[in-house]
Amino acid sequence: MVNKQRFITPLLGPIDFPHLVTRIAQSSHGAFYRHREGRIGRVLRVNEQPRFVEVGLCPLNPSMLAVTVYDGIQADEHEVRQLVSHLFSLETDLLAFYEHSAHDPRLQQLVTRLSGARMLRDADLFSSVISSVISQQINLKFAAELKRRLWCLTGERVLIDGEEFYADPTPGAIAQLSYDQLRQMQYSQRKAEYVIDFARSIESGQIDLGFLANLDDEEFILHLSRARGLGRWTAECVLLFGLGRPDLLPANDVGLQKAVSSVWGIDCRITEKELREKSSAWKPWSSWYTYYLWLSLAKS
DNA sequence: ATCCAGGCTCCTG
DNA sequence: CAGGAGCATGGA
Numbered sequence: 588m589v590n591k592q593r594f595i596t597p598l599l600g601p602i603d604f605p606h607l608v609t610r611i612a613q614s615s616h617g618a619f620y621r622h623r624e625g626r627i628g629r630v631l632r633v634n635e636q637p638r639f640v641e642v643g644l645c646p647l648n649p650s651m652l653a654v655t656v657y658d659g660i661q662a663d664e665h666e667v668r669q670l671v672s673h674l675f676s677l678e679t680d681l682l683a684f685y686e687h688s689a690h691d692p693r694l695q696q697l698v699t700r701l702s703g704a705r706m707l708r709d710a711d712l713f714s715s716v717i718s719s720v721i722s723q724q725i726n727l728k729f730a731a732e733l734k735r736r737l738w739c740l741t742g743e744r745v746l747i748d749g750e751e752f753y754a755d756p757t758p759g760a761i762a763q764l765s766y767d768q769l770r771q772m773q774y775s776q777r778k779a780e781y782v783i784d785f786a787r788s789i790e791s792g793q794i795d796l797g798f799l800a801n802l803d804d805e806e807f808i809l810h811l812s813r814a815r816g817l818g819r820w821t822a823e824c825v826l827l828f829g830l831g832r833p834d835l836l837p838a839n840d841v842g843l844q845k846a847v848s849s850v851w852g853i854d855c856r857i858t859e860k861e862l863r864e865k866s867s868a869w870k871p872w873s874s875w876y877t878y879y880l881w882l883s884l885a886k887s
Numbered sequence: 888a889t890c891c892a893g894g895c896t897c898c899t900g
Numbered sequence: 901c902a903g904g905a906g907c908a909t910g911g912a
Contacts, residue, residue: 726912
């Protein structure tokens with residue numbers, strides 16, 4: 588047993604870490620993260636084992652982040668770096684993205700205003716699907732509450748300084764729930780079925796996420812949306828947040844449509860078709876424009 | 888109340 | 901195969 592394990596990890600380009608901390612604290616992510624003294628922490632599965640991992644700015648070197656893994660057996664540093672890098676999208680060359688935005692003054696203004704913002708991704712592919720299904724067609728606040736309840740029920744609990752945190756749930760844990768258990772947590776019957784049935788199809792081997800993860804975007808969408816309750820939007824969100832693919836455009840997303848309408852000063856919400864046309868110039872950074880546009884919706 | 892929320896299914900034409 | 905009604909639930 589080691590008490591705490593510390594090391595540093597690199598990132599490509601700038602990061603506005605204080606903004607990230609604020610965003611997590613004020614957003615629907617708040618329940619899954621601890622934020623204190625300028626650092627953020629949450630449970631990650633490191634080689635299957637739930638571990639509490641904390642990240643902050645490296646005081647001596649602003650181009651690195653400081654990582655702390657809380658007590659337990661010695662964790663594999665390389666594995667933790669991979670997880671942290673994915674979670675906070677540290678591998679993305681943000682400056683290249685900002686250069687790309689120069690083709691459009693409105694986009695350039697948007698990314699300048701949010702400079703240093705990095706995507707907060709899902710740590711785990713399976714739970715990314717579950718999160719996205721939960722978020723379908725309900726407001727984000729309620730979605731976060733439904734997610735929190737499910738995590739408390741099925742995720743392994745980790746105690747840190749007397750506070751409880753939960754690991755992302757496994758397919759097995761969700762597969763053995765009953766629809767009624769989710770109904771009691773205010774899931775609609777359909778949402779309960781989508782969530783549990785998906786977990787069961789993973790358990791049975793009918794869907795192989797490891798296989799899907801290697802497909803290109805369109806193939807992934809086609810395969811995943813064969814499952815009941817998983818449509819194009821959900822698959823796109825999983826590609827974007829779960830797999831970190833850089834060029835996704837959830838064109839029927841209500842929030843994205845509102846944000847684009849707002850940035851371009853269009854009175855009524857633009858349609859999916861109009862959005863697809865407008866965004867043709869966003870390649871190969873569609874996910875990042877989408878993410879920045881989503882951020883622009885939050886009260887600044 | 889009424890409308891809407893970071894959709895999906897299923898049924899029409 | 902494109903379009904749209906119907907759906908289920910809580911929040912503002």
